[in-house]
Amino acid sequence: MNTLTGDRTEAASFGVVCRILDFYDRDPGMIIPILQKVQEEYRYLPEEVLLFLATSLEISPARLYGIATFYSHFSLEPKGKHVIKVCDGTACHVKGSGALIETLRSMLALEKGVKTTSDMLFTLETVSCLGACGLAPVVVIDDTVHGQMTPDKVRVLITKIREEEDAEA
């Protein structure tokens, strides 16, 4: 993970973006890998970076926006520090992922339609199948896979992260 946590003034410097562009030879065919790398840096796709990319790649901003909104991995909004993905694929759904989602929503006090907590600490997403169905239901927190989850186990995990964050603060 990188240091540029969606800070707009830093986003405006575009140094990292230029390096990414050069790595892919400014090839418009490479838009998707480029967006992926840019998102790794900023953890989302800031509007001014998108505009800068469109100009550099000589494609219309509308086209770039179309691509960025088409793929579910791209986020145009800043994400929380910890990203929680609950699998709601078939296997996980049948094994009770719904209860996990409800537990997390209430623990994180997320209103309907809201994904990120107001303190920017957590983002809750659902995904369809992580390919670890043997362990259903599955929750991934910051790229670590947790299998055979229950609401209780989820509560423990989140409480632990909160405690660590409080200790750091």
Place this chain on the structure above:
Amino acid sequence: MPKLNLEAVGTAYEHTVSSLRMRIIICAGTGCLAGGSLNIFHAFKAEAKKHGVPLHVELKPEDKPALLLSKSGCQGFCQVGPLVTIEPAGILYTKVTAEDVPEIFETTILSGKIVERLLYVNPGDGKRCSGPSDIPFYVRQSRSVLASCGLIDPENIREYIYGGGYRAAMEAYTAHTPEELCTIFTDSGLRGRGGGGFPSGKKWALTLRQQADKKYLICNGDEGDPGAFMDRSILEGNPHSVVEGMMIAARAIGAEAGYVYVRAEYPLAVERIRKAIDEARDLGLLGEDLFGTGAHFDIKVMEGAGAFVCGEASAMVASIMGGRGMPRPKPPRTAEKGLWDKPTVVNNVETLATVPLVLRKGSKSYRTVGTSGSPGTKTFALTGHVANTGLIEVPFGTTLREIIFEIGGGVLDEKGNVDNDAFKAVQIGGPSGGCLTRDHLDIPLDFDSLGEIGAMVGSGGLVVMNRSTCMVQVARFFMQFTQAESCGKCVPCREGTRQMLDLLDDIIEGRADESTIPLLESLCRTVARGSLCGLGKAAPSPVLSTLRHFRQEYESHVVDKRCPVGACQALSDFVIDGLLCRGCTACVKACPVGAIAGEKKAPHVIDTERCIRCGACMATCRFGAIRRGGAA
């Protein structure tokens, strides 16, 4: 002159292997990694150091190790992972933790005895099994595509070569013309595993016939189907089989460039296939002048960005070219006009991993397994309410009964105990597939017989469901999936699936009337007929299939306003929790139809026959003792 002597690599490797006394294999598939298998790996290293036993973690040609510790890809039995296998004894330890390692080391590695408590216990009869040779989950399978997944080290190309790897590719380039290859594969009857079961040899022959200066091959590793993970396991467990398959396919169609399109949700698969491609290129197996024949072929990896529809061939092509992954109308097929308008073959990961096996066996011999219309084996991801979940491989034509009750170890009831009477249905083929019921338990599973009953093999997800599952909710689940994943290009799919989802919500939430089901059915027909691509065309399948086999369950929701299994909140009976109820009688007074009875200060009960499910009691109870749910 061939640059690379495969025999020599194999012999050098054999030389190293022959000194091995024991091999400890730690499963490093996604499931076991999640369970902490890397800690186990490190614990073994530490233990060996403590005992002063030389332990190797990589087989290099110059070494003569006695003890090897290696990582493998998914062994399919993730549910009881992390797994540790000891070869050649064939011992499989399940649910291993790093704390178990000292005991395994002393008992098994040093003294050659078994640690009984880490063996798998068959839930059916309580028998302890020592390894794959007596675990029912493995015994009944016939693993060929998955045979090496879980044994070899996916990150060591020499192991793959030692096992006979890349010989089929060499044969394809040095001993066959592209035409011959197409004929061999057409004769073998190999059908694509990506969903539709299109004959691979025919697809290749069609592409070979096209006149063009360039042709492309794409390996479809998108695996969008929820509940399926075979492509992931193959890419992680035996990536070289995919590379070799791609080399053969490329030769058959005359392609010089290939792409592997992998989901970004599969980071380990991306890493392992990248590494495999690099290793193959380093040995001269990819790149220029393959096997001294002057032919070129190289492969690039492209990570998907989270759109299910990109699994569709023309959408995948658009996505690789850097656009929105939207399907386009056909014809022309991608075989005629694909990447940069050049002829392009898209093949699934499992298909490509099967390709070298077909060439090794010969097309006649390949046909001896499976059914006449669907030769060979198929991997299935067995999940849901079944005792042994995991990845399995069986010949086409195996019945559901064998898969669920023998390999899967039986159906689990609501409490998680094996109870075969609890079986209700199996969902097969993901969001494009359908449901199978008790009546279908003995139908041979293959492309044709499933097609006849309105289901499909699809990618091979098998989700077992017990009697606590509401089939309307299952249909809604898939509808929600396709609705969210529709690319939005055509109206029937974009708007039709939206309306279908709303109608299903009406049914589940009690707003449906007698017009709802007929309307839903007519929408199904419209969406199936009018949609542009396979996503929309198949979107109604789960609805139609559940309607066909479980119509009563739908009608019960619509007419009686009741969910027979008590899963739909709005249509489920109220129950009083006897432990929480204080017997205050507040609910008795609140109930407008007198459905609640009970003594003061003793737990009350609700007469579900009389209850009109208005919710007044729940709203009144101050102890949270009344809730919805509970099967009838």
